[in-house]
Amino acid sequence: MFQNIRADLAAHGGHWGAQGFWALLVYRFGQWRYGVRPALLRKLCSLLYKVLFKLVQIVTGIELPCEVKLGKNFVIDHFGGIVISGYARFGDNCRIRNGVVVGLRRVDEPCAPHIGDNVDIGAGAKLLGNIRIGNNVAIGANAVVLCDVPDNHVAYGVPAVIKLRKAKA
Incomplete structure (x- = not known):
């Protein structure tokens, strides 16, 4: 996950404030959560992902599901x-x-x-x-x-x- 995030940041010119990068950050987290064990922790991560997805969608206007x-x-x-x-x-x-x-x-x-x-x-x-x-x-x-x-x-x-x-x- 962190290697992908570093690559996404580099692709966005190293700009942490780029809203496209924010959407990709939440996207990467959403993909990463599928491998989380145990199931209860994965469900908590899924809840956090859904909240972050909606927040990014509202703030940036970008809908990028995982x-x-x-x-x-x-x-x-x-x-x-x-x-x-x-x-x-x-x-x-x-x-x-x-x-x-x-x-x-x-x-x-x-x-x-x-x-x-x-x-x-x-x-x-x-x-x-x-x-x-x-x-x-x-x-x-x-x-x-x-x-x-x-x-x-x-x-x-x-x-x-x-x-x-x-x-x-």
Whole structure:
């Protein structure tokens, strides 16, 4: 747990006051509590996690349940209005910004996006449903992504238009 917390702090530029770091700190605690023994102590840790989760949700506007699978160097760049489904999965080196929703497309379909490595998600973007976002993808601000995005592409607009990412000069 502490190794992950140190890595999260480094990913947030060493800023203890970064609200994205606060959300990740509670997330890491929530995951760690599953391995606590005996069961009574685990239940106490679960109660503490639920209180901390709600506090972070109210103070920062970030909903990051401990059921989400996160890769290394996950960064929440700006806080506020971020909702991530517990069914979502993120690869390594992902970055999200304020107003992002990664969740279910339909309530009766409990499946959320699987996001690859090196994905940058712009402010206000919505990624919904059982979709796969490839590696090295950029999601534009306010994009609504309802379909798969292949590796090395960009998604922008409502509904999202998928284009090949231009090579860096």
